[in-house]
Amino acid sequence: DTPWKWPLSADEYERYARQLIIPQVGVPGQLRLKKASVLVVGAGGLGCPAAAYLAGAGVGTIGLADDDVVEVSNLHRQIAHSTDKVGMHKVDSAIQFLRSLNPTIAFRAHRGRITSETAGAIISDYDLVLDCTDHPTSRYLISDACVVHGKPLVFASALQTHGQLMVMNYPPLPQGDPHGGPCYRCIFPKPSPPETVTSCGEGGILGPVVGVMGVLQALEAIKILASGNLGREGFKREDLGPAQMLLFSGHVAAPFRSVRMAGRRKACFACGEASGLTRESLGSGSVDYIQFCGVVPAVEIL
Amino acid sequence: DTPWKWPLSADEYERYARQLIIPQVGVPGQLRLKKASVLVVGAGGLGCPAAAYLAGAGVGTIGLADDDVVEVSNLHRQIAHSTDKVGMHKVDSAIQFLRSLNPTIAFRAHRGRITSETAGAIISDYDLVLDCTDHPTSRYLISDACVVHGKPLVFASALQTHGQLMVMNYPPLPQGDPHGGPCYRCIFPKPSPPETVTSCGEGGILGPVVGVMGVLQALEAIKILASGNLGREGFKREDLGPAQMLLFSGHVAAPFRSVRMAGRRKACFACGEASGLTRESLGSGSVDYIQFCGVVPAVEIL
Amino acid sequence: MTATETHVGESKGLSIKVEFSGGLEMLFSDQREHNIKIPAVVEEKPTTVAFLIEYLCKNVMKDTREELFILDGHVRPGILVLINDADWELEGEESYELQDGDNILFVSTLHGG
Amino acid sequence: MTATETHVGESKGLSIKVEFSGGLEMLFSDQREHNIKIPAVVEEKPTTVAFLIEYLCKNVMKDTREELFILDGHVRPGILVLINDADWELEGEESYELQDGDNILFVSTLHGG
Numbered sequence: 116d117t118p119w120k121w122p123l124s125a126d127e128y129e130r131y132a133r134q135l136i137i138p139q140v141g142v143p144g145q146l147r148l149k150k151a152s153v154l155v156v157g158a159g160g161l162g163c164p165a166a167a168y169l170a171g172a173g174v175g176t177i178g179l180a181d182d183d184v185v186e187v188s189n190l191h192r193q194i195a196h197s198t199d200k201v202g203m204h205k206v207d208s209a210i211q212f213l214r215s216l217n218p219t220i221a222f223r224a225h226r227g228r229i230t231s232e233t234a235g236a237i238i239s240d241y242d243l244v245l246d247c248t249d250h251p252t253s254r255y256l257i258s259d260a261c262v263v264h265g266k267p268l269v270f271a272s273a274l275q276t277h278g279q280l281m282v283m284n285y286p287p288l289p290q291g292d293p294h295g296g297p298c299y300r301c302i303f304p305k306p307s308p309p310e311t312v313t314s315c316g317e318g319g320i321l322g323p324v325v326g327v328m329g330v331l332q333a334l335e336a337i338k339i340l341a342s343g344n345l346g347r348e349g350f351k352r353e354d355l356g357p358a359q360m361l362l363f364s365g366h367v368a369a370p371f372r373s374v375r376m377a378g379r380r381k382a383c384f385a386c387g388e389a390s391g392l393t394r395e396s397l398g399s400g401s402v403d404y405i406q407f408c409g410v411v412p413a414v415e416i417l
Numbered sequence: 418d419t420p421w422k423w424p425l426s427a428d429e430y431e432r433y434a435r436q437l438i439i440p441q442v443g444v445p446g447q448l449r450l451k452k453a454s455v456l457v458v459g460a461g462g463l464g465c466p467a468a469a470y471l472a473g474a475g476v477g478t479i480g481l482a483d484d485d486v487v488e489v490s491n492l493h494r495q496i497a498h499s500t501d502k503v504g505m506h507k508v509d510s511a512i513q514f515l516r517s518l519n520p521t522i523a524f525r526a527h528r529g530r531i532t533s534e535t536a537g538a539i540i541s542d543y544d545l546v547l548d549c550t551d552h553p554t555s556r557y558l559i560s561d562a563c564v565v566h567g568k569p570l571v572f573a574s575a576l577q578t579h580g581q582l583m584v585m586n587y588p589p590l591p592q593g594d595p596h597g598g599p600c601y602r603c604i605f606p607k608p609s610p611p612e613t614v615t616s617c618g619e620g621g622i623l624g625p626v627v628g629v630m631g632v633l634q635a636l637e638a639i640k641i642l643a644s645g646n647l648g649r650e651g652f653k654r655e656d657l658g659p660a661q662m663l664l665f666s667g668h669v670a671a672p673f674r675s676v677r678m679a680g681r682r683k684a685c686f687a688c689g690e691a692s693g694l695t696r697e698s699l700g701s702g703s704v705d706y707i708q709f710c711g712v713v714p715a716v717e718i719l
Numbered sequence: 720m721t722a723t724e725t726h727v728g729e730s731k732g733l734s735i736k737v738e739f740s741g742g743l744e745m746l747f748s749d750q751r752e753h754n755i756k757i758p759a760v761v762e763e764k765p766t767t768v769a770f771l772i773e774y775l776c777k778n779v780m781k782d783t784r785e786e787l788f789i790l791d792g793h794v795r796p797g798i799l800v801l802i803n804d805a806d807w808e809l810e811g812e813e814s815y816e817l818q819d820g821d822n823i824l825f826v827s828t829l830h831g832g
Numbered sequence: 833m834t835a836t837e838t839h840v841g842e843s844k845g846l847s848i849k850v851e852f853s854g855g856l857e858m859l860f861s862d863q864r865e866h867n868i869k870i871p872a873v874v875e876e877k878p879t880t881v882a883f884l885i886e887y888l889c890k891n892v893m894k895d896t897r898e899e900l901f902i903l904d905g906h907v908r909p910g911i912l913v914l915i916n917d918a919d920w921e922l923e924g925e926e927s928y929e930l931q932d933g934d935n936i937l938f939v940s941t942l943h944g945g
């Protein structure tokens with residue numbers, strides 16, 4: 116019996132054959148994916164397709180966080196769930212789907228909403244985070260936690276026929292370092308007034324629109340992880356060219372548009388030079404995200 | 418007992434709630450989707466995500482055609498299959514997945530490769546066709562069949578980190594009518610030399626790259642079907658603005674590019690003014706697609 | 720979708736393509752693209768994006784809920800402004816002096832997922 | 833990825849951005865973008881895309897398999913040529929007269945799925 120002397124197992128060579136032959140992946144990239152862990156926050160319209168392609172590609176550990184259960188109105192876009200899973204915890208339903216796609220990788224379930232108190236303990240365990248949530252409070256919280264814990268964040272959002280995507284805090288250099296990537300607060304220093312915030316539940320969403328954005332989140336994560344740039348000494352935001360945001364409008368003849376964004380904001384509350392945000396202050400609940408994002412005055416709700 | 422007097426069932430109002438409130442869909446669009454039938458040729462990297470979002474959106478009848486069985490090397494990108502379905506017919510595996518996502522719609526399995534002899538009988542039964550195949554011979558055949566049977570075609574292809582997508586033969590006006598949309602032969606009158614043709618098996622493919630293209634195929638199909646433009650008297654190709662092809666390159670900073678294409682080619686072999694292609698000539702095998710696309714000389718294969 | 724033409728005076732005008740996306744088009748007659756003609760000089764100074772925004776509010780916006788676009792005299796938080804496909808932060812924000820043919824895109828942040 | 837600069841003569845040159853995609857970049861040193869400087873006039877006629885293609889073959893292509901790009905003196909079947917993001921059929925194909933600043937994109941058709 117000759118001992119197996121190759122870096123991947125025989126099953127892995129077969130399973131990942133079609134991406135192993137791509138120059139951007141190769142065996143080194145596949146090994147990096149295998150060693151990597153990704154947290155997907157939100158197992159909905161973005162999280163379902165994103166997690167499916169991450170699992171397919173062989174990301175070694177995938178964590179899923181969500182506090183919701185599957186509803187029949189989710190199924191037109193949340194393709195990792197199914198009709199017989201209505202009522203089941205989304206995290207469990209999605210992991211069941213993902214495990215049947217790829218039983219050779221590890222999954223971790225985080226059932227419950229991510230809060231200031233829990234964000235640090237969860238996010239610090241992963242190499243990269245996908246924001247697949249659907250509310251500004253969670254988006255600011257996740258970005259802040261990624262900044263203080265040094266994790267790149269792949270942000271996406273969608274509504275009706277529109278979508279947006281941006282890689283943030285990449286590379287995830289320390290607060291105040293201008294060579295790190297901009298964070299969510301650099302792009303959106305002040306939250307939208309609450310009366311302008313519309314969820315997919317209220318405003319509606321076309322399934323493939325949010326689906327495209329989720330698949331593209333997986334692609335960005337795979338590119339980052341396979342490249343080996345994460346943690347590479349001296350790697351700077353500028354090495355990637357200008358920061359870009361991708362805008363999508365499904366009903367327009369030229370549906371995609373890449374726009375150039377500024378880098379880190381010196382005065383950013385989270386990643387800026389004088390930021391007082393720390394792992395401890397975040398974890399102790401010093402930022403009230405609900406108050407920061409505001410609530411719609413009662414009279415408006417009527 | 419008051420009789421149910423609404424156009425959709427209670428379950429449908431709930432299941433499709435998030436897309437019913439989008440102006441581009443609404444109840445009329447949902448009813449059109451329900452009445453519609455779509456044929457997805459190829460249950461692989463494009464067909465899996467495309468069929469998932471078509472099923473989610475409530476397309477009334479989805480046909481799947483493929484002659485392959487599931488292999489473990491498919492699973493990094495073919496997310497409707499799973500590890501315990503390795504060896505199963507792809508069409509059956511995919512339908513099992515799709516039915517669990519949406520048991521309220523109908524599925525039809527076409528197990529086997531589409532040939533000149535079978536293409537007409539299959540394609541004529543559907544309102545719209547998605548080309549999710551992986552070889553020029555099937556792409557020319559499917560396009561020709563869509564032209565003579567008057568069906569719009571949503572074409573996509575992918576390789577490594579690249580993808581292409583175009584809506585073809587839409588509106589599907591009779592051959593020679595310049596107001597119909599260009600067909601695959603209008604864009605590619607001569608096939609690529611066989612030695613330049615690379616499949617995903619040979620050249621490799623990143624899962625989310627082909628995934629994005631498949632999801633976008635579903636979006637184009639849903640937009641066409643929900644709009645009600647199909648079969649609308651006097652509806653012309655020009656009403657949609659210039660014909661567009663979408664190009665994708667996953668490793669580029671601005672990954673998407675929409676390019677403007679010409680309309681129908683007067684001299685097109687299939688949809689042109691003097692085309693001799695008919696349902697009968699196609700069905701009788703008068704076009705030899707294998708010879709037309711050529712075969713790599715034996716010496717090149719070595 | 721056809722674009723509207725809006726004229727102000729005649730001599731030395733700028734032709735600006737203004738686009739709304741992410742839901743903002745709703746406030747502007749559900750129209751994504753507007754071709755705006757404005758003077759090149761206002762009160763002896765080159766016309767800025769600040770002037771364009773005021774102009775859009777007064778002359779192009781049909782919705783009465785101005786606060787969904789402007790708050791305290793500035794574009795409200797949650798709207799990205801892109802000058803020729805670059806974040807206006809890179810171009811001087813409101814003080815950017817418009818050039819003939821510029822493309823100004825207003826995008827509302829999306830929160831859904 | 834940095835772009836190469838290629839010069840031919842000096843007076844009255846055109847600056848053309850040439851891009852390769854869909855796998856064709858492989859034939860051109862794996863480089864997607866090339867900034868090409870060519871004369872505006874060749875043999876007393878305005879420079880056409882046909883000349884550019886010949887020029888690319890002779891001066892920029894590093895791969896010896898010319899037949900993967902050119903067949904019988906023309907761009908091989910299965911390659912789309914886009915002039916400023918429009919199919920070259922709309923612009924006169926090979927006879928299109930290049931303008932300074934033009935973008936010429938060569939894309940190989942993909943067949944995979």
Ligand SMILES: [Zn+2]
Pocket residue numbers: 297298299300301302379380383384385386387
């Ligand atoms: Zn920041």
Ligand SMILES: [Zn+2]
Pocket residue numbers: 599600601602603604681682685686687688689
């Ligand atoms: Zn044709």
